[in-house]
Amino acid sequence: MIHTLTGNLLAEHTLRFDDWTAGRTQRASADAFQVGGKGINVARMLHRLDTPVTALCFAGGATGQECTDWLARQGWPFQAFATAAATRLGLVVRAPGRPETTFLGPDVAPDANAVAACVAFLQKQNPGDTLALCGSFPGWSSEAFAPLRELAGDWAARGRLVADTYGPPLAELVRHPVNLIKINRHEFDGLFPESERPQAIAARLDAAGERWPVRTWIVTDGPHAVWFKDARLAPCSAQPPRVEEVSATGSGDVVFASVLHARSERGATLAEAVEFALPYGAANAASEGVADFPLNHPVKRGS
Numbered sequence: 001m002i003h004t005l006t007g008n009l010l011a012e013h014t015l016r017f018d019d020w021t022a023g024r025t026q027r028a029s030a031d032a033f034q035v036g037g038k039g040i041n042v043a044r045m046l047h048r049l050d051t052p053v054t055a056l057c058f059a060g061g062a063t064g065q066e067c068t069d070w071l072a073r074q075g076w077p078f079q080a081f082a083t084a085a086a087t088r089l090g091l092v093v094r095a096p097g098r099p100e101t102t103f104l105g106p107d108v109a110p111d112a113n114a115v116a117a118c119v120a121f122l123q124k125q126n127p128g129d130t131l132a133l134c135g136s137f138p139g140w141s142s143e144a145f146a147p148l149r150e151l152a153g154d155w156a157a158r159g160r161l162v163a164d165t166y167g168p169p170l171a172e173l174v175r176h177p178v179n180l181i182k183i184n185r186h187e188f189d190g191l192f193p194e195s196e197r198p199q200a201i202a203a204r205l206d207a208a209g210e211r212w213p214v215r216t217w218i219v220t221d222g223p224h225a226v227w228f229k230d231a232r233l234a235p236c237s238a239q240p241p242r243v244e245e246v247s248a249t250g251s252g253d254v255v256f257a258s259v260l261h262a263r264s265e266r267g268a269t270l271a272e273a274v275e276f277a278l279p280y281g282a283a284n285a286a287s288e289g290v291a292d293f294p295l296n297h298p299v300k301r302g303s
Contacts, residue, residue, distance in 0.1 A: 001129045002046060002260060003122065005056045006039030007137030007169075008107055011063040012090040019095050034290075035067045036090055038135030038164060041250045045257035045280070045291040047076040051265055054079060056118060058110035061086025079121060083114035092249075094288070100247050109139030119147040122155075131155045132260065133163040133173070134253070140168045152176070159215070164256045166190075174212040180263075181214050182256045185221035201227050202235035216270060218259065220252050223285070226278065230270050238271075240278045243286040250290030255281035257291070 012035065015028040043055035055078040059067050064080070064087040071078045088105040110118075122131065133152065139145055149172065155161040156176035163173050163180070166187040173181065174191065189197050192204060199207075205217055205227060216230040223245070225237040258277030262268040268276060280295075287293040 001052045001054065001126060002132055002264065003054050003056055003125065003129060004039035004043045004046070004132045004134050005118070006037035006134055007058070007110075007140070007165075008037060008135055009040070009057045009059055009064070009067055009087045010036030010090045010104070011067050011087050012036040012092060014092040014094065017093065017095040019098070020093065033066070033070065035070050036290075038253050039132065040071075041253035041290050042132060042134055042164070042257040042260075043076060043078070044074075045254045046261060047074075048291060048295065049258065049261040049265070051257075051261045053077070056121070057081070058083045058114045058118070059087050060084055060108070060110075060114075063087040063089060081110065081114040081117040081121070083108075083110040085109070085111070100249075102249070107136065107138040109142070110144070112144035115144050115148050119151050122151060127158065128160070130160050130162060130179075130260070130264065132256075133161070133165050133169060134256075135165060136167060137165065137169045140172075162260065164252070174208075174214055177213040177215060180216040180218065180259070182218040182220070182252070182259065184252060185219055185224075188217075188219045202237075205229045205235040218255075218270075218274065220255060220281075222248065226255075226274060228270055228274050233270055236271060238274050238278060241282040243282045245285045247288050248285050251281045251284040254284040254291055 014032045016030040017026060017028055020026045040055055043053045046053040053076060057080050059080040060083040067087055068080045085108045088108045091103040093101045152161060153176055156178050159179050161178050163178055164182045166183060170187060208217060209229060217228060219227045223240060225239050227235055227237045229235045255277045258280045259273045262273035262276040283293045284291060
């Protein structure tokens with residue numbers, strides 16, 4: 001079982017316009033609602049790949065209730081931990097021939113009671129389960145998060161922690177033997193002082209292996225080459241299939257989920273898992289939604 005923990009849930013509304021102009025009042029031609037957040041996206045893709053998964057999140061207020069109602073209709077297990085503050089809002093604006101535009105509300109940190117409830121839930125899970133920390137975690141460095149930080153260290157020591165995160169959580173997690181960290185190029189660059197960032201990514205992956213006890217690294221870079229490394233493998237790269245991008249939102253999450261599936265359910269090597277995952281990430285970028293493309297989407301290596 002994989003438990004994906006979303007630290008910054010999103011109540012996301014999409015408005016579709018025939019066209020729109022800034023500074024004017026305009027009427028949408030269609031609207032839709034979905035729950036966003038990296039861990040939710042990862043859970044959606046894992047569920048589609050028939051991987052046992054539970055989506056964990058913090059939810060509060062009327063927007064949080066809207067999110068949990070939506071999650072209850074999806075057909076895969078989830079557990080929402082109630083927090084006092086309302087879940088943040090998001091707005092996606094789409095129009096034919098126009099770049100997709102996303103507006104995000106202010107980050108919302110869960111309160112101490114919500115964090116404690118999350119920790120209590122995870123402490124009851126099977127020792128062989130995997131915890132995936134996903135996205136941003138507002139309040140991570142606060143006292144309220146101390147129990148979760150300690151628990152994350154325990155799961156890492158058992159080899160059962162994976163992460164796709166950034167900011168304070170990433171800075172802390174690299175000091176633990178995390179089984180897999182998947183981040184994008186910008187986040188990877190931020191781990192190094194500016195004087196080292198011009199170095200080739202392969203050299204910095206080797207340096208990361210020497211500085212930190214993280215067991216496996218995957219570094220994505222949009223449509224550009226993905227780099228990866230573990231203790232047995234020198235830094236390698238793979239090129240995602242080329243597609244006409246419709247919406248890149250969630251494509252990295254789809255790659256992360258697909259790698260986790262390939263490793264846990266197929267016994268794939270790291271290189272095999274990346275090879276398996278990249279066409280799914282490309283298929284996601286070629287569609288409007290997140291993890292709702294046909295699994296037989298006709299993207300091919302090098303196409």
